[in-house]
Amino acid sequence: MSSIPEDGMRESPDAYGFERLPIDPVESGTNLLVTGPSLGGLRDLLMALLVGAGDEGTILVAADVSAREALDDFADAGGDVDAARVRVIDCASDAGQGPGDHVSCVASPADLTGIGMEFSSLYERLHAGGNERVRTGIYTLAPLLLYVDDVRAVFRFLHTLSGRVRSVGGLGLCAIDPGAQDERTVKSIAQTFDGQIDLRSGRDGCQIRIRGLPNQPDGWQSLDPMAVRD
């Protein structure tokens, strides 16, 4: 992608870029909601957004898939699954079933305290290990909304997570399939994020649009079929 947006404003040197996607780099500290159909490329899109430069760390919260599936998908998207830089919080498998050093397990997607503890702990360890830039992805928010009794706890969780991302100059990405959720809840949750990336799939393949962020392409943009499988 171009490093100088069309309006001539030069991006900051610590912006997060996206090699295989029609998205211009976004400022560090940004949190984005990624929406689209679960069966129409949402997971591929999230993984493509999480793949960064070689000096970046990655934390994946696997709420809808196992840690193994998440790591495999991340590798398929072109991510380097070096355990020193990539960590997964597995909310969907039995404790102890994850693939080795990469993975921390919590009891269930409803265990927001546990996910928060692991997230903070992994973030600090990645930082201490020299990874100053970290991309965080949650795939997906659906199990949290399904299993947590009170949606207010999910709001608090998202504010806390996005607050840390903002404070340390990270990049936060949360995926959700709006077609499978209460529309009013998704609308309220979207307010927690700086912007939104929407995915749709049709006869001509997958397209995305970016809303709420400055200096981004207008309207729907076609995706490389190798980046996101329909």
Place this chain on the structure above:
Amino acid sequence: MPRTDPSIVCVNDDSTARQSTVDAFAGAGIDARPCTTLDQVEDALGRDVSCVVTAATVGDGDAFDVVRLVRETSPDTPVVVFTGDPRALDSLRQSELVVEFASRSLPNARERLVSLVSNAALETYQVAYPVPADEQERIRALREYDVEGSGAVDAFDRLTALIARHFDIDVAFVGLLDEHEERFVACEGANWERLARENSICTHTVLDEEVTVVEDVTEDPRFASNDRLRELDIRSYAGARLTTPEGHAIGALCCVDDEPRSYSESERTDLALFAEEAREQLVLRSRLNGARTETST
């Protein structure tokens, strides 16, 4: 210079560790109030506190007792658990208590804590509700259009009495959304004064340009677990936001009933018109007060 009123509360039953943390904040120009027990924390929360930092154990409880206390008395206040290994708290935790964790065992741990808390103290860091994108400007606008002493309250009292009769509902009110609470400036049919924003439906209403209708609170996932709404007998709700001429939504004009209820298109239009009337009252009274102030000076 440290502020006169402490805004960070440091809780730890280890006096040496507690003092080291307080000193770290002092070094960054931030006053911190040391506390050992839950009673001391409760007392401190009666003042203006921007963040609570707690160790895993405190004099008469643990970190999650502190979290519960903060959530009960000052729900928007962020809490950071500052401990060696967060996993040591596993046996104590409750799954829906959301807090931030900072490790005490990493290099420069207190420097990291101070940096984190400086950000955590931002108003919306751990709140349990959606926050409008223009929140800071919205709060500033609210102060400008605030109705205290403007004479708008009498007009709102008349308006809400009229609305309650028009819609045949239990309660009609005008609510203004402060930083942490909704303040009921006129309320026909109930004597509500304030409601925490995490319990307020209006905190969602201000996000929507359209009239917000909740036909049955118990069927809406955003509010189904909200016990406070049940205590107030709020079963159905319709609200239209009040916006300033600059476009900031500072509150809402609302209808509430203790039974499930739908609102027709015509009724929604009526409510929007009533809200427009309330908005004009706010704007005109604010301008009138401004003109009076200029004349008197």
